[in-house]
Amino acid sequence: MLIGLMVFALAFILYVVIKAFRDIGFTVFETLVLLLGSIVAFRFIPDIPIYWYENTILSINVAGFLIPVIISAKMIKSGRAPFMECLVGVAVVAVIAYQLSEFIAGKGVLISNIYLPSFVAAIIGVVLSKKVWNRVGPISYVSGSMGILVGADVVRLNxxxxxxxxxxxxLSIGGAGIFDAIFIAGIIAVTLGILTMPLARMTEGQR
Structure with a gap:
């Protein structure tokens, strides 16, 4: 009986989360990959080496690089996250992420504060959605995850x-130091997008 109730509770929570994500433009597949797939991939799938220079091996992390890039590309291609709006969002967040990040020998790239770029990404999603509310989530996600990846990792490649x-x-692009920031930034950006949508609609209704 207890196990049955726990299963039902988990299923209900998952349903609510998926519905909330779908309301702001995420498919069921994207939601599951973002919430569960990223964690599983980070823990169990090794980095993919792409470049070897002297004593340094440069690799890409599946969870911190491939998954957010693929999801972002899918959203842009489908039109749910318009390219120009995302370009603006990524550029803004990338500048902030670059200023907040630092490459530390032996540790990699670390970000001192992931909350500011996440908050900015959510605001960008609301503003640039142009009242098409199911674009809030995709624009926020692409801006937050890609902005941090570009500003903290890609720009610092040299x-x-x-x-x-x-x-x-x-050295891993999207590895431990950045994966946490990208994952949390994506979640926070989308969560803030969900929370700000009713406020944006309410404000619009009062005009």
Missing amino acids: EILAYQSPTLTV
Whole structure:
């Protein structure tokens, strides 16, 4: 009986979450990949090496790079996240992420504050959705996840590759230091998008 109630409760929570995400433009598949697939991939799927220079191996993280890139590309291609709006959002968040991030030898790239770019991404989603409310989530997600990835990791590639490690070192794009920021930024951006949608609609209704 208790197990049955727990299963029902979990199923209900998952249904509510999926419905909330779908209301702001996410498909069921994207929601499951974002919430569950990313965590599973980060824990169990190894990084993919793409470049080897002296003692440094540059790789990409499936959860912190491939998944957000694929989901973002899918949203842009489908038109749910318009390209120009996303370009603006990614650029703004990337500048903020760059200012808040730092490459530390032996640790990788660390972001001091993931909340500011997440909040900005959510606001960007609301403003640039142009009252098409199911675009809030996709624009917020693309702006937040891609902005952090570009500003904190991609822009710093020269700095990362210039690091001369005395021993064999694996550096990962979207790895541990950035995955947390990208994952949490995406979740926070979408959550804020969900919370701000009723406020935006209410404000519009009062005009």
